Amino acid sequence: MHVRLVSFALIFIFAIGLMAFLIGLTWLVVLIRVLAVVAVGDLILVIRRRPRLERDQSDSV
Numbered sequence: 001m002h003v004r005l006v007s008f009a010l011i012f013i014f015a016i017g018l019m020a021f022l023i024g025l026t027w028l029v030v031l032i033r034v035l036a037v038v039a040v041g042d043l044i045l046v047i048r049r050r051p052r053l054e055r056d057q058s059d060s061v
Helices: 004-022 026-060
Strands: none
Touching: 004 026
């Protein structure tokens, strides 16, 4: 669920960033880049944590 949410957010971030770039809003482009880095970092953490969570759930059952 979390991966889907972050993936959707990245699509939204990309679209807003592209529009901001085309319009020339530099401050918004910088803000969108920061948000994109945070979202990608979060996605990496979730993907790395997923096998460990699945293993812990199978051990408890």
